Amino acid sequence: MKKAIYQSLIELSSNRINSFLLKSFTKSKMSKVINKSFVKVFNIDETEMEKPLHQYSSLQELFIRNLKEHARTIDPHPNSMVSPVDGILADVGKITEHCTFHVKSQDYSLTEMLGNPHRAEKYKEGTYIILYLSPSHYHRIHTPFTGTIVGRWALGNKSYPVNELGLRLGKKPLSRNYRLITEVKMSNNKHYSLVKVGAMNVNSIHPTHTKTEIIKGDEMAYFTFGSTVILLFEKDTIQLEEKIKAPIDVKVGMKIGSITK
Incomplete structure (x- = not known):
């Protein structure tokens, strides 16, 4: 029961008024009283x-916590692709010729995800990776590869559930959620997009990286409430590690694949 209550504070609800009240409490100093229990x-x-x-003055402050400087090791190999988040690598697959991909028993349009057909075109026959962050996870997002940021844009003005239940039962939740997309050009001149999907009823994505160049492991943004990250890669861009079989727990900096030449 307690876990379900705490999870609702982070993932919010389908009711906008309830979400507003939960959000207000989570950000208030009153919420500090449950920090110890939340951690347990x-x-x-x-x-x-x-x-x-x-020293964390609210549940929100605890949720968006930073880690100690050496808490995560970024795989040093120049061609390695690392996990951008602590979370569950929930699904991985090929982007079909019809520009859709399959997530929790639903098909999602790549064009809907990225905003227009031109952006979606380059990712045909590519690879998608979906990572889900639960309330237990560190909620800051890092970059999986070194590269040059060639685009940043926001889409959507509504948010719906992005937890497992929402992905399974919701009506195209990922295509409707507020999301921030960062597109990066890598050293092999291929591109990947990192799609940050916000929690329901609140635009909860906060960018922290503003430069054009980004180094593998750099922090890009953080979530203030429940969240999902989707990586989209061009065809023949990456090779996943053989040990990566969804679902699997991952942490920031863990090698999950390699960039192809």
């Missing part, structure tokens, strides 16, 4: 936190 319920490792638990 979700088995969060306090030794990784940048600050001692008692």
Whole structure:
């Protein structure tokens, strides 16, 4: 019961008024009283936190916490692709010739995801990776490859559930959620897009990287409420590690694949 209540504070609800109230409480100093219990319920490792638990003044501040400087190791090989988040690599597959991909028993249009057919065209026959972040996870997003940012744009003005239940039962939740997309050109002149999908009823994505050049492992943004990240790659851009079989737990900096030459 307690876990379900705490999860609702982070993933919010389908009711906009309820979401507003939950969001307000989560950001208030009153919510600090449940921080210790939240950490215990979700088995969060306090030794990784940048600050001692008692220094987080609200549940929101705890949720968007930074980690200690060396809590995550970024795989150093220049051709490696690393996980951009702590989370569950929930699905991976090929972007079909019809420009759709399959997520939790639903098909999603690549054009809807990226906003127009021109952007979607380059990713035909490419690869998608979906990563789901639960309340237990560190909620900052990093870059999987070094490269040059060639585009940033936002889409959507509504948010719907992005947790597993929402993906399974919702009506195209990913295509309707507010999302921020960053497109990056890599050293092999191929592109990937990192799609950050916000929680329901609140635009909860906060960019932190403003430069054009980005180094593998750099922080790009953070989520203030429940969230999902989708990576989209051009054809013949990456080769996944053989051990990566969805679903699998991943952490920032963990090698999940390699860039192709």
